[in-house]
Amino acid sequence: MREAAFVKQNKEKWIAFEKAILNGSSTSPDELADGYIQLTNDLAYAQTYYAESKTLLYLNSLASQAHQRIYKNKKESRNRIIEFWGYEFPLFFKQYHKTLFTAFLIFAVATSIGSLSALNDGSFVRLILGDAYVNLTLENIAKGEPTAIYKSGSEVGTFLGITINNIRVALIAFAFGVITSIGTAYVLFSNGIMLGAFVTFFYTKGVFFEANRQIWLHGTIEISVIIIAGCAGLIMGNSILFPKTFSRRVSFMKGAKDGLKVVVSTIPFFIIAGFIEGFITRYADMPDWLAFLIIGGSLALIVFYYIIYPITLNTLDGKQIPRT
Numbered sequence: 001m002r003e004a005a006f007v008k009q010n011k012e013k014w015i016a017f018e019k020a021i022l023n024g025s026s027t028s029p030d031e032l033a034d035g036y037i038q039l040t041n042d043l044a045y046a047q048t049y050y051a052e053s054k055t056l057l058y059l060n061s062l063a064s065q066a067h068q069r070i071y072k073n074k075k076e077s078r079n080r081i082i083e084f085w086g087y088e089f090p091l092f093f094k095q096y097h098k099t100l101f102t103a104f105l106i107f108a109v110a111t112s113i114g115s116l117s118a119l120n121d122g123s124f125v126r127l128i129l130g131d132a133y134v135n136l137t138l139e140n141i142a143k144g145e146p147t148a149i150y151k152s153g154s155e156v157g158t159f160l161g162i163t164i165n166n167i168r169v170a171l172i173a174f175a176f177g178v179i180t181s182i183g184t185a186y187v188l189f190s191n192g193i194m195l196g197a198f199v200t201f202f203y204t205k206g207v208f209f210e211a212n213r214q215i216w217l218h219g220t221i222e223i224s225v226i227i228i229a230g231c232a233g234l235i236m237g238n239s240i241l242f243p244k245t246f247s248r249r250v251s252f253m254k255g256a257k258d259g260l261k262v263v264v265s266t267i268p269f270f271i272i273a274g275f276i277e278g279f280i281t282r283y284a285d286m287p288d289w290l291a292f293l294i295i296g297g298s299l300a301l302i303v304f305y306y307i308i309y310p311i312t313l314n315t316l317d318g319k320q321i322p323r324t
Contacts, residue, residue, distance in 0.1 A: 003050050010042055018062055039063055047245065060246050064254070087313070089265050094310035096235055096262070103188060103230040107223075110189040114196025118204070128197040137201070146207040147214045147281075163274030166222055167267065170229035174263045177233035177255075180240050184233030191226060213291050218277035220298040225266045225273065228306060232262035269302070 001009075017035040043059040050056050117124045126134050140146055169191070176183030202211035239255020240248065280286075280294065 001049070003053060003055055006046070006050070007055055013038065014042075014059075014062065017066070036063075036066055039066065052245065056245050057247050061250050064246075064250055085265065085268070089261060090305065090310040091313045092258075092261065093265070093306065094314045096231060096258070097307065097310070099234050099238070100228065100231040100306065103184075103227050103234055106185050106188045107192040107195075107227050107230065110192025111196040111199075114193035114198075115200040116196075117193075118197040118200035122204075125197050125201045128194055129201070134201070138205075141205050141207055146202060146205070146211045160274070160278075162218075162277045163271055166225070166270040166273060169226060170232075170263055170266055170270065173226060173229040174232045174236065174259055177236035177240075177259060179237075181234050181237030184230050184237050187233065188227070188230040195223065213288065214281055216295045217281045217291060217298075218273045220295050221269050221273040221276070221302060224299070224302040225269045228266055229263055232259040232266075235259040235262065272298075 013035075017039060020035065039059065040063060043056075043063050046053070046056045046059050114128070118128075137146065173184055173187045173191075176187050199208075199212065199215070202208050236252070236255040236259035239251045239258075243251035246254065276294070276298075
């Protein structure tokens with residue numbers, strides 16, 4: 001069927017549905033459901049036969065607005081928070097695994113560059129970390145406590161300060177997606193450079209094992225979740241650069257909403273990382289097996305929740321579960 005004939009055949013139906021949904025006209029739930037189903041069927045047809053057409057843009061926009069209107073006043077269950085972290089988010093996040101890998105790749109490349117730069121230029125660490133921090137750490141290394149800085153301050157104060165700071169970094173990584181994916185890539189890259197220089201600094205001073213055993217107690221979750229927050233920023237940034245069949249405005253709104261979901265999902269993990277840094281990292285004399293158990297458990301938690309669990313949910317019963 002020609003596009004003009006398709007539009008002529010369905011135009012009145014679309015206009016009536018648009019008035020009923022978007023202008024608040026009264027209609028029964030059954031009629032709303034039928035209208036929405038017909039609209040999504042028409043949208044699927046248009047995606048197949050009229051790609052990149054104005055008709056497809058219109059139907060995409062109408063379907064998006066209709067979905068928001070229909071579900072805006074949906075009654076939430078009392079266990080909404082549990083449902084979000086336990087089911088809704090992992091099910092949703094599977095579609096962004098490739099974006100997560102991109103964020104990880106950017107961060108890993110930057111970390112490698114930071115490490116190589118620190119190995120070949122002794123002044124690079126001071127440029128990245130600052131003279132005050134480097135001088136203090138050198139003093140601690142001379143005393144035989146390379147990570148004594150983590151013992152400063154009260155436990156509760158450290159916990160709250162670190163948690164708030166980590167959430168701030170995550171929000172920055174996400175917010176920079178407003179200036180497209182390049183903004184978030186810059187945040188990931190700069191943090192990766194800093195990590196590479198930081199870790200290599202201890203290597204050049206001969207305390208690599210002692211320092212990293214303590215740093216990664218909290219750093220495993222902290223760094224992992226910064227990468228995940230970067231994934232959220234890339235989601236929003238990519239929605240601006242690559243709107244696909246949506247208008248750029250509708251694509252951006254969807255990308256911002258999806259990215260925000262990813263950022264919200266990281267909050268409990270930042271709290272866990274802050275707790276470890278405030279109450280556990282300061283105890284450097286713990287047995288090696290306990291330290292590596294915490295590090296391994298932290299890594300397993302992140303990998304399970306953001307990679308394995310979403311895949312499992314989406315392939316439950318051997319079939320794809322549709323996302324809402």
